[in-house]
Amino acid sequence: MRSLSLARRLAAHAVGKPPVSPTGRRAAPAARDPQAVRDTLELAARLGESMLSLGASASDVFGTVRDVCRSFDVRCEIDLTFTSILIADDSTGTSVLRVVHDQATDYGRLALVVDLTRSIIGAPSLRGLSFEDWSAAARERLVASHATLDRIVASPHSYRRMLVTLSLSLMAAGVGVLLGGGLLVALVAGVTTLLIDGALRLLTRWQLPPFFLQIVGAALATGVAVLLLTTIPGLPVEFAQLPPSLVVASNIVVLLAGMSLVGAADDAINGFPITASGKLFQVVLLTLGIVVGIGGVLDVARRAGVSLTLIDLPPNPWPVWVLALTSVAISGAWATASYARPRAALVAALAGGGTYLAFVLLTRLGLGVAMASAGAALVLGFVGDSLARRLRVPALVTTVCGIVPLLPGLTIYRGMLDLVSEDGGDTGLGMLLQAGMIGLGLAAGVTLGEVLAQRLRGLKPRHPLRRVRNVTPSDPVPAPDEMVLTLPDELEPAVDGGTDLEGTAAPERTGIPAATSRSTDGGPTEAADGEPARG
Template sequence: MLEARELNLTLDFCLRVGELLLSSGAGAADVTAAMQSLSWQLGARNPEVDVTFTQLSMSYQADPEEPAYVLIRQVKHRDIDYEDLTLVDHLTRDVLNGDCDLKEARNRLGRIVSSGHILPRWAVSLGWGVMCAGVGLQLGGNLPVVAIAFVAAVSIDRLQLVMSRRRLPAFYRQVAGGGVATAIAVLAAAVAEATPLDLDPSLVVTANIVMLLAGIGFMGALQDALSGFYVTAGARLTEALLATAGIIAGVSGGLTFGQVIGVDVGQIDPGLGGDLEGVPVMALGAAICAAGFAFASYAPRRSFVPIGLIAAAAMTITQSITIGGFGRTWPTAFAAVFVGFISYGIAARLRIPPLVIVVSAVVPLLPGLSIYRGLSLLTEGGTETSEGLLALITAASVATALSAGVILGEYVAQPVHREAQRLESRLAGPRLVGPLRGRPTHAGRRERRKRQDS
């Protein structure tokens, strides 16, 4: 049985790991599993773990006649940070493998939290610009649209950074971002009217509000709901809808500004023509968008190329099946299963969490634009209400297809990966075809260390 001091340090360590995972974008089910596995490895067996959107709690009672130890930790910030997520994932694996004791693990976790990033913050702004440029290309925009989307995205990110440092709520940052995106589009439309420049300002607005849209939070909410964490799912859904409402307010303000100065931006109606000739362009835009998102989220550099290729393949699968008349939901589900299946093996080779590849690769497929359109039509009322409800239902079906497809792909990939490792252990000699060499098992690493020590 652990002593009181060591037990308190163990629970505190598990809570800190869970806080960093949850704030970096991990699902409630993954956070709970990680905390329970760490506590079991460190000697606190069968703890009670409760994960909500803003709070983590952990309790342990060694004997019914003794008082229980209960620790609670608040989740104060929620910024996607795949560098810290990867480092914590490596730390968790080392603890579970017995390569790191509690004292060393706490020291490593403290260094992860306190140390900054090698990547400068201005480079992150450029990453968001590349992402929005990829979205502009994916939507069928020409070179001026792509360039303006890049500049607008960098401007929005710098503005939101200043506002976040002043601790303004996320809703007001979304309003400011939507207003800046629309204002830049209005100015671009005014320039296009005075010059022979071929420019669709609605694509500029669309390409930049994708950066702000809460599609990722919407999909995360459905993943938590599918995993049984309904409280966390409800909180994430509320945050997603509130963030989208902020964008609507900002965009409507920008459109009003355009009407005052006599510039018509036009209806925001994204999408490329439904023919196979546009699929390669959409795939290229999806690859750029996914890689830009990964770069802006501090993902490891070795993951950029695989993420771009997977996103391009997923977009090709979705659009090719959609053109065949199968609607939008089922093609998205097939693409999500592909992403979940292939990401598991690639993540193991790159030694990064599968979440880094999965989320980045599905960003071009997220239904954020449908959420925006549905809420904006609902605010207009009248005959537009039915169209708004239809857009929201479409967004919910696509997000459900993405979440369920990714989870199913992971479930299918895990037994396939295990069987490949077992086959690998039975084969001998150099091979050019067949299962590639996997990472050594935990027992194999321990046995190798024993031989080295002896």
């Protein structure tokens, strides 16, 4: 009998705990004003749509939409894809769908949106209020939030378009130096970028699709290289002083910087496979446009008797400190071209220089290019997320702009040139595979660095499929007259920094958790009802 009792106790200990986030739950009875609930869902969807269109990642948008709904104590399910956001409240049978029609990076306005979301999320929770008190408090907060968001989305860019063009030109010149070119290469690369940007601006007004814009940009860059190859023999310039391949590669980096390869890998790592697939397909299509542009010009050049061949370049002649300063200029220029405000652009510039120094250190320790890139990106993600609140600069700006000097522009160009050449083969595919591994390493490093920084600060990582603790019903509930939402009265440059995207959820990470389930994206959906989630 004693052995039987012992066996029963052991069997009882072997039984697992019930799931903290059961599937197929019934909808809770409606206890909120349906119109106020709809306005809440609309506000969350508008914020998510704005962030997606301005350059935020899917995981940051998901967290923001979830936390905004929580702040109003509204239970919702969220389905987020590359171009749409669907939010539904089962208790009232209300759903709101927003479609992202245009995506144009603007870190200045994105910082304003993030600042607004932080104000909403940081306001006292409406949990536990009566029907009348909740409706009154929610409507007052919603009116102020919608009005502020209206002003943000209608605000102008931080800089004029000419300054953006000059920033892109400076960026191309810096990449030319970073790849080992001299001042002449930097000058020609910068002027070529001015030509390309002017042509693309004109074609954009004609509403030409981005695929054809990439073809035109790559064709112009390669055309300049062919022109240099044919005219250098008649100029008082040696070929080694102005290698055409560096001119092309510099402008390719400018074209690649606007792509979302790193963002696609980041979304895939964070549990948004369909969104990542959409971004990845877009990257492949735009990269194919670059291949077509280069291949078309090369074919015309061969028919004209000109051959653009790839030669082995000598080692980079510049000292490390010069290349670090060049990386500072590249990252700062890209941040400015993405409409980041001055303080954010300065921080991004310093991050670019520090990231390049970390990359050089890791390569000298014997790591390969892909591993060194991932290690430098990890340092960037950790430092950027750790200092985002103190510096009041979005971590997204720091990380995205800081990795630009490490983008594999020359590797991609060499691989594409080998593919479009007559004897192209496995070498080009190997180079393109190496470039893809570098991009994946950059994304993985940045994501891991941010997660480590959040864990060391005692915060939960932004990954939506995570385990969170429950909240007891005894949590204090503020009175309705204490619920004051602090929002910016006007769009001043002082709100530039806002807060880091991960930091917007800081007020809730130690408070109201939520239940998580799987969405049609293959990524997560969220039930923002304060129940625990299974990670």
